[in-house]
Amino acid sequence: MMTPETTAAGGPEAIWRHALSQGRILLQRARASGAVIFPPRLAEPGRGDADLDWFEACGLGTVYSLTWVAQKPPTPPYNVALVDLDEGARLMSRVDGVTPDTLRIGQRVRARIIDADGAPLLVFVPLET
Amino acid sequence: MGGTFPRGEAAIAGLATYGIGEAPGFTSLELAAKAGLLAVADAGLRLDDIDGLFVCLPDDFLSGLSFAEYLGLNPRFTDNNRTGGSAFMSHMITAALALEAGYIDTALIAYGSNQRTNGGKLRTMIASNSWDAPYRPLFPMSSYALAAARHMHDYGTTRADLAAVAVAARAWANTNPEAFARGPLTIEDCLSARLVSSPLSTRDCCLVTDGAAAIVMTRTERARDLPRAAVPLLGAAAATWWNAIAQAPDVTVTAAAESGPRAYAAAGVGPADIDVVQLYDAFTINTILFLEDLGFCPKGEGGRFVADGHIGPGGSLPVNTNGGGLSCCHPGMYGLFAIVEAARQIRGEAANQLADVEVALAHGNGGTLSSQATVILGSLATL
CATH class of the missing domain: 2.40.50 (OB fold (Dihydrolipoamide Acetyltransferase, E2P))
Structure with a gap:
């Protein structure tokens, strides 16, 4: 899939809203812990891990x-x-x-x-x- | 080594309420200031003794500053902490720490609202966040309804159980001249009331009233020499787990499950030692959740606990002896009124005075079951 980071300017919320306008529901996953994150954030809640992947929810x-x-x-x-x-x-x-x-x-x-x-x-x- | 608390080092030396119910023609600031003046006089102190100020008014983001200006105070420390209706319990924590450290000598905590006679609706500067707002939840009621619906699903709690909370609150209010809502109220009245945000009806909601309250705190060693019986703060704790209800891992468990045990540990008491309980009952589900989270009954049993008659007059655990936010008053933020009722019970001057009250708990709630803060007050004999 397209990397959302390259299709929308701004922070995680702007990226999420841009993707929604294109018909995609995005979530984030922390690479280290595997935790799924919503609403989108700059870092994993509680851990501060900024190494996050975007992926598309199945809906x-x-x-x-x-x-x-x-x-x-x-x-x-x-x-x-x-x-x-x-x-x-x-x-x-x-x-x-x-x-x-x-x-x-x-x-x-x-x-x-x-x-x-x-x-x-x-x-x-x-x-x- | 976080988490230590100066048990009993600070005490409530004065208290007051003012304008509970309807106070037509008064501003929120005027109501809060009047309660503040009354509390200072009750403590046998002078206005210029106040060097720590804790204020959080519903309609003024910088109300700490406005309040200081209005009464002509020059506080060493002004705290405008806003964690919703629980803010006043957090104010007490900060005041107690500053008093014990010698940073301040006399703290005034005050609140007032004219929301009933100035519009008749909840006055708040808070709203749903951008993720939730498009779905038009009633703020804050629908968040509490979502918790109630899940509690009913998980534990078999019924609307009649919720109604039992409202009926118990009314029974206490009926013998409290200060209470705004008095008169008969039955389970059937509650069950036939109009649903607003299911499963909650109009009878599951707190009042919309005017009203003001204030307390004065100082070091207990000094409070002993003041005219009124000192009410030491034995332990207190605040906890925040989320803001929006959608972020709650389990909407039937609030951060009271953390603030309660930490407050008990600081005070050196447990649920069985509490003689009277004041809970922030913005909605009937609150009382059930907080009874569970604060250890007065097991998780999931709160509905049956209240339906069995434990919390009303004559019950085994007196709860909200002034009538609570459901039937005494709810001027937008209720926390300070719960504190005042707890202190009055220890001073022996509550409208529904219980016998032999040595330890009282007041629990505050802010936002959408978000901020939770617990204070445990005692008599001088508990030190």
Whole structure:
């Protein structure tokens, strides 16, 4: 794959956002410890090891926790979820195409990059089984 | 050799609350200043005795400076540490170290907020980070909801267990004239309340009130000669494990699991020695998590512990005897109010005074279950 460092100027967050705009979900891995890191950083948390590799996530994950935020009726509630990516990173996102009756902790999900008001946004949809 | 703490060397010599509930027409700075003046008078000291200042107001990033100017203080040391609602426990730690070292002689810790009568919403300068914000979590409520949902999933905790926290807080508040929310509250009332960020409803949320509090600390040897009963700080510790909830390795375990044991070790006591507990109950799940993390019940058992009636009036472990943030007051940051209630219990002057209180714990929480800080107060007899 292209090395992200050469395709975007700036720090790790800028590199990550540039990759997302090109349809790729990047994670970092510390070469020495193997720890997977998100949000992207200059160095491994707790160790300070700056020897990090970028790699592309497979996009599969599992819902770790979720909440439904009420809105003024009749607007339905929307969900906010914590998703554990299969590679080991956890992030906040949402799961589209579900209802309070169907979404559960433990649900397998697949990443999707959508356009949200002109900016790319990482969301998830249920993984068909 | 980090981690040592001057057990009992510093003490609370004066305390006050002011304007709890609604204080229409007052600014946050005015409320904090009034509480500060009352606490200095309570200690039998003069304003010019204050040479260490610890302030963290909700609407002023440099409030330590504004507060010093307002009261005409010239502190040797001004601390504007902002770790959210737990900041005041950290202020006590810093004050105790500076007092013991002789760097300052008299510390004033003060807070005030007019958030209820000036808008009626939580006043905070904090928001979700750039990674979380696009998903529109309610700040800070949805983060606590995510912890509650996982606790329910992992341990079978129910919404009725969460409700038991709110009902116990209300029972204490009902006999505290200073408490803002009084009146009957049942488990069924809580269960039928409107969900805001599931599984949390309106009844799982703390109040939005005005209010101010302040304490004066000095060296215990000096506090012994002052008019009010000295309340020594036996041990204290703060811990930070994350800021955003998405970075929590396990959202059901907070850094209270570190701050608590370190505070116990400094104080030379354990959970069984604590006579009364004040926990930062911004949401009902907080009380459950902190009871577990501070060792009052095993991890995962907090829901059943509160549902069994342990924490309310007449229970085996009195918790939030003023009514807590859920029913007494929550002016945006609650930590100092938990400290004041713990000290009042030791001084023997709480509205819901318990018998024979020798050791009290106050625990503060900041951000989204992020910053955790524990202080353990005692009577002079515990030194």
